[in-house]
Each structure stands twice: as structure tokens, then as C-alpha cells.
Amino acid sequence: MNGQLGVHALRFAYGRGAQELFDGFTHDFEPGAVTALTGPSGRGKSTLLYVLGLLLTPTSGTVTLDGVAVSGASDAVRAGLRAKRVGFVFQDAELDPTRRVLDSVLEPALYAGHRRADLLPRATALLERFGLAERAEHKPGQVSGGQAQRLALCRALLNEPAVILADEPTGNVDRANAALVLEAFTDAAHEAGRTVVVATHDPFVLERVDAVVTL
Numbered sequence: 001m002n003g004q005l006g007v008h009a010l011r012f013a014y015g016r017g018a019q020e021l022f023d024g025f026t027h028d029f030e031p032g033a034v035t036a037l038t039g040p041s042g043r044g045k046s047t048l049l050y051v052l053g054l055l056l057t058p059t060s061g062t063v064t065l066d067g068v069a070v071s072g073a074s075d076a077v078r079a080g081l082r083a084k085r086v087g088f089v090f091q092d093a094e095l096d097p098t099r100r101v102l103d104s105v106l107e108p109a110l111y112a113g114h115r116r117a118d119l120l121p122r123a124t125a126l127l128e129r130f131g132l133a134e135r136a137e138h139k140p141g142q143v144s145g146g147q148a149q150r151l152a153l154c155r156a157l158l159n160e161p162a163v164i165l166a167d168e169p170t171g172n173v174d175r176a177n178a179a180l181v182l183e184a185f186t187d188a189a190h191e192a193g194r195t196v197v198v199a200t201h202d203p204f205v206l207e208r209v210d211a212v213v214t215l
């Protein structure tokens, strides 16, 4: 259950005739470490996060979770693994505009089967930690881009996933908040032993992570 995430001989194309990405990329992302994915725009950093998060299926090659090949599993099995084991911090996190910030934060963990009453104290503490406590009753349409990104982080952390996948998590936030976000990932990896993979161009992040993988 430790969240060791591997890719082996990975290739992916968005469709017939589309550019093939990854050229047989093989890597193990270790629990307890924050790994940055970097490289020129268009190499497939975001796509790799989707593949690692079992949202996209490799054209060839495998994704393993704790040594078990999971990329070829049924939709239902992959959906279950995503809900229980993976936390996504994505830029285009589709936040329901009709739902309050607090409910957005609770949603993935409720979906994964936790009880609202058990989650509330930690959800409130996370919103506080990331400066969103005053926004708890707002709708996502009423928060800034940086706040939405921190909201996505709270959503991911609440569920205590074995694996955290983040796409440019400091892209929209100022230095102070970038430090806060990075600290959250570092704690998740070093203290809770989670596997954290962050796609980023941000030198501030690249200089501070445990490992850097260049695509």
C-alpha cells in the first residue's frame, strides 16, 4: 500500500497519426520523495501525469502501482484506484461552480467512501493552512486562479492518497504561496511517505525537490 509508481517502456499517442510521446520511457517514482517532471513544452509532462493517474491508457508499455500492472485494468478498477489512491492537483481541475469551496474540498474524499463528519475537522484545517478559510462558503467562480489551485491541493491532500500528481502547481501563485505549496508536497512525501510527482518549469520548485526527471 505504499504508492510505488512505475512506468515501463511507455509510449503514448493521442490518436492514429498523432505524435508518439515518451519513446519507451521507463522510471520508478519512489514513495517518500517529491519528483519534478520537466522538459520543453509539448514533450508530454501533463500527458504523463494523466497516464500515471490512470486517466489515459498507454499505447504500449505499462504503469505499475506497488508492483502491480494497473494501466490495463478495467475502467471500474482504474476509477477505484484513482478515487482511493491518487490525488490530482491539476490546473484545469473542473470545480463545480455551484458548489461551495468547502464542499469541493470534501468531494473526492466523500467519493472515496469517507464520512463527512470525519473529514470536516481536517478539511477546515487544510483550508486554514492554505489561506482559504474565509473562502470556505464561496463558490469556486468567486475565487482567484491561485486560490483555485490551492483549493485543488486541499482536495488532493484531504483524501490522504498514496500518490499525489500535480501539474504546474505553482504556476498561478506568488512566491510565498509557492513556498507553502512546495512545503505541503515535501511534508506529504517526507513525513507521510507519499509518492509526489510534480510537472513544472518553475526553478523555485526544481531547486527544492528530491529528484528531477527531464522528458
Ligand SMILES: Nc1ncnc2c1ncn2[C@@H]1O[C@H](COP(=O)(O)OP(=O)(O)OP(=O)(O)O)[C@@H](O)[C@H]1O
Pocket: 014, 018, 019, 021, 039, 040, 041, 042, 043, 044, 045, 046, 047, 048, 199
Ligand atoms: N487532448 C489532446 N489531444 C491531442 N493532442 C494533445 C492533447 N493534449 C496534448 N496533446 C499534444 O500532446 C503533446 C504533449 O502535450 P502535453 O500537454 O502533455 O505537454 P507538456 O510537456 O505538458 O507541455 P507544457 O509544458 O506546454 O504544458 C503536445 O504535442 C500536445 O499538443
